[in-house]
Amino acid sequence: MTTLSNTHKPASPDQHAAPHSSKPKKAISAGQLVAALPGAVQKLDPRLMWRNPVMFIVEIGAVLTTVLAAAEPFLGGPGESGGSAVPSSFTVGIAVWLWLTVIFANLAESVAEGRGKAQADSLRQTRTSTSATQVQDYNPETNPGAEGAQVRTISSADLTLGDVVIVVAGELVPGDGDIVWGIASIDESAITGESAPVVRESGGDRSAVTGGTRVLSDRIVVRITSKPGETFVDRMIALVEGAARQKTPNELALNILLASLSIVFLVVVLTLNPIASYSAATVSLPVLIALLVCLIPTTIGALLSAIGIAGMDRLVQRNVLAMSGRAVEAAGDVTILLLDKTGTITYGNRQAREFAPLTGVTEAELVRAAALSSLSDPTPEGKSIVDLAAERGFHRPESLAGDIVPFTAQTRMSGIDLAGGGGQIRKGAGSAVLAWVGEAGPVPEVVLAELTAEVERISRLGGTPLVVATGTASGERTVLGVVYLKDIVKEGIKERFAELRAMGIRTIMVTGDNSLTATTIAAEAGVDDFLAEATPEDKLALIRREQEGGNLVAMTGDGTNDAPALAQADVGVAMNTGTSAAKEAGNMVDLDSDPTKLIDIVRIGKQLLITRGALTTFSIANDLAKYFAIIPAMFAGVFPGLAVLNIMQLSSPASAILSAIIFNAIIIVVLIPLALRGVKYRAASAPRILGRNLLIYGLGGVIAPFLGIKLIDLVVSLLPGF
Template sequence: MSTATANDVANDIASDVRNSNNKSMGVMLVKSLPDALRKFDPRNMWHNPVMFIVWVGAAFLTLLAVAQLFSPDDLSHGQPVYFTWIIAIVLWFTVLFANLAEAVAEGRGKAQADALRKTRTTTPAHRVVCYDAENDPDVRGPEKGHGPSSIVEVPSSDLKLGDVVVVEAGDLIPGDGDIISGIASVDESAITGESAPVIRESGGDRSAVTGGTRVLSDRIIVRITQKPGESFVDKMIALVEGANRQKTPNEIALDVLLSSLTIIFLIVVLCINPQASAVGASVSLTVLIALLVCLIPTTIGALLSAIGIAGMDRLVQRNVLATSGRAIEAAGDVTTLLLDKTGTITYGNRQASNFHTLPGVDHDEIVRAAALSSLTDSTPEGQSIVDLARKEGMELDDIEGAKAVPFTAETRMSGLDLPTGERIRKGATSAIEHWVSEEGAGIGQEVLDAMHDRVESVSNAGGTPLVVAEQGANGVVRILGVVQLKDVVKKGLRERFADMRAMGIRTVMVTGDNPLTAAAIAKEAGVDDFIAEAKPEDKLAYIKREQSKGQLVAMTGDGTNDAPALAQSDVGVAMNSGTSAAKEAGNMVDLDSDPTKLIDIVQIGKQLLITRGALTTFSIANDIAKYFAIIPAMFMEQFPGLGVLNVMGLHSSLSAVLSAIIFNAIIIVLLIPLALKGVKYRAKSSEKILGRNLSIYGLGGIVVPFVGIWIIDLFVRLIPGF
């Protein structure tokens, strides 16, 4: 597969998602009809107890209608012969519409799955036999040179967990794994849809690679970390098709509630005939079964599975892979968000914003020294210092014979040694103090106090201080001042955090900055709390403390050191660019590696729970309305006094039952778009959301059946015999 083909596949995925969203509901229903018909198998219907009762009722009435053809007088109870046929047909359509809701939800993921399968072709893999890490550079194979290890070409489908493969420029990566040697530019567009290549390398948090992506440059050695059939692409295909979808705890609990209500109404319906017989009335089996179907919560029973599948689909459309629906539900219940500062709250590229001099130092001196120390610094921070110096009028040219001093984790500073003997350094406060002491220069208390004042001032303003010092050609060492680096907070986050707060969710910023800097950025961003100078174990400890208080915690991570915290959190979102350990530990993977997407994931989880709650409220309210609509009409012929309760003025008991059963089927179809799209998300507290659901979907669930049944009855009464 060429690079162009990989890009085409990515475009196909995006196009299929857009097309599936833009198609009219009618077209989607028609295309999903064959799948809905296949779901009529009773072994499939059994998994949905409410709709299984409807299926049994439809089957029984079909048999009863056939029997009435041979003995109409004994079995019809004075009703038109075709009444049972009509009720049976409407019940079959009710089951069909329920199956359609699930089939449409599943069908929206099929286009994505088909596009993903294009990346799962069998490719040749160059497997290393007896890999020797110490002699890695000599892994060439007999045909490419001689070395202690050899390479054999095998199909990618034959690779096993732990195998080591060599992937060179132009090759497809044959399976999911970790780079154990080398660095390369990788085209991941076939998976993420992002055309820009990314850098993957060994020994860091960006060592994981995905099968089906292409190496564009250099050569890497990859250790396979997944068994055949369990690759990242395989999991995505299973996810979008819903093949491995299991019911979540909330769905199971709701199923138990719906089943209990069904049993209660079944007992009520069974008791109607004996009670009616006691007062000289009778009710036919057809009417009893129709009444049962109207009273049990068929609406939410039909849409429950579609709501869960649609929630998963919304995640996939945002390039997020969840291991199960349970993870999405947990996101909806989250009460604490742990957000890394760099890349999530701030852009991550700190920019120089000011030069602060110490007493007795000319401003131009620190500008020159800071700029020279950054001339060879290729980091965004270093380049921003040079840019700021030039804006202030400093002319800078490369100095011949100058020696760059790169930043290291040990020294925590960088700089430049000039041919004149002058040495310039910039770095952390403690690192510069240590360097000055090592050079044998004492620091006066006045200078120390002034420096610490500048550092504290920069930190309080939310900046990062870099201290600049120089050793002149005469050997005299001086601290010149402080460069202020400012973290730029992303726009719009403050408002989003306010929305989180309105929903009762605390936002916590995690940063390695000192407490003063962390506090300033936390205040600017609008988060509720922060963890300063955080180490991986600090995240884990914080999550455990929150969970011990009954809170649900969500966090993002990409490194192996994040794995324990990702595993401990209730919602752990691993970056696709991170290590395999991080992706295995989390229960979601963000293909775009965008840490801010955690906020979107929480909103999707909230929307899923809100949608399920709203439609459950509507369904139960429907049952109450249908009960008071049907029961008076059923008996008003035997007991004319009940006519006063027939507030809708339904024509007859038969028209009332048929109108109600038709409405019961139609409302499922009308609610499918809402189940798939979800109730509109609003950042409100749980109490306000509950109040809104009760006022809109509770009241609406009572009013709509009265209006709907009355309108249908106007047409049903025109049928002869009704």
């Protein structure tokens, strides 16, 4: 772990904006059910149903019972079940409720997809074909602003990867791209829902622009980074509509398990008829089909797909776009969170509070050098240095000639080379500035000791020390002193980290600051560990090290230098304000560019997994209870001893079987809101969550059928023949 650093990272003016739809939507309404019904009926197509093995078996059973119901008037009635006659309307009732079971299952998925389609429709309105001013033979070295360059007007649909376009105030950005020259205020409300304009500029982590957004001021040159039909909006439409949602490995595994259970129960049911015949009992085919449907895990089979779609929908409601369901699931299994200090744990707008010159250097000298190196620095830190310098008597020159030295993650310092032999000024991380000074000769021990003491003092205060040094035309380089930048930890962040710790998640703060500053901020924020003076290589190495230890890692990033780590992380959340490289590398994009939302993403992922587990538990327990409704009803007439199992005291075998089938269908509709809304998640350890779910959904899954089937039986028994 390295020491002494300062990321000197600008804070986006819109990075703390609240999502426009942060309030969760109502789980379900009658209107949504009605609107989703046509889609549910269309999904009865066997070419679609076979993808859900459990419900496909139910559909086959519905077809068979429908055929039997139609044939019974010509074959002499439904016969007997377990030695008791069943009414003529029995098979018709079974057939009707089996079809309703399949439709209700499709309804759950159709409602979930319907939300995505509504969001996709609103996004389609932003995807319009516009004219684009394409630059011919663009040369970034000789004419980066494309002033007077030869251009032609084409349709945005004809733009290809790598094309360069000019966009001026009032025009729509014709396609996804990166600003290669200029700075502009852009209205992104069509994408993010935020009405406040944002600033996008070339050469930084806020250079990416999205097709369909409107330039409000100035003029920018944009290099297109997407192919036609593969823009960010196109991907959003496909994902929120569900067209690109593939089943996750966990879903596939659970589907295989459910299919296996269904096959096992199918074999069991097929063996019942020979056993019944041997016992001089008659069990009709509709009864066997009803038994099979009640025994196989239809509840979770019906809701499984809806749970996955709803999980992605909850992310979309919070302005987070997941590139796959796998990413949402991975968020639920995350054990390590990597969080940037600046803008995530702290507010990020570090302000200059003090100039601390070294012995032999006047404050005026340090103030002047720090201010001159910050005049072209657009970051809040740079501006605050100039403002503090003005308070200390610095007068801004009318013009400043020289070459600006921009800050980079590799050099960790910035500055200016003054024209006309005026010398050089550097400010930045202590180790980086000392290395620069050391290139001209060894730093005196007394200077090094005093500087180290000053840096430690500021670091213990939780501040960020910026070391300032100058160089002369003759090659001499001197350390002048330190600028104290004060940063503030966000309110409530410590409580949120404590909550994550209760979930079993370890938090690691990643910062470019030195170890002392990182230690102070880490203690104040309550993180479990930190990585100081982090370079892109350090982040990547840390992620790989944690993954090799069996952990799943999540992190956020917005710059091109974050792309390798975002790609390596199990959950990489790219900021929408960031570069195209970062958004391509991550498997989620936060449209609000709020790094703290990573915590909410983890909660949603865990809620998805818990919801699936809870409803699976309920479904299996549910099936167990239905044994006591159907098995005694089938054989009590032949084996009177089985009557002791009829603990619900159901009125007749026919009523018991039909009541179980009706309950089996209705419970799916009852649970659709829970599947869409998700089981409420409370921060707790895995054993506690498991115990709670077994108590609520396991015990509830046993009790609910007893109550539900008995109530339905009371109604069914009033029908003629039952």
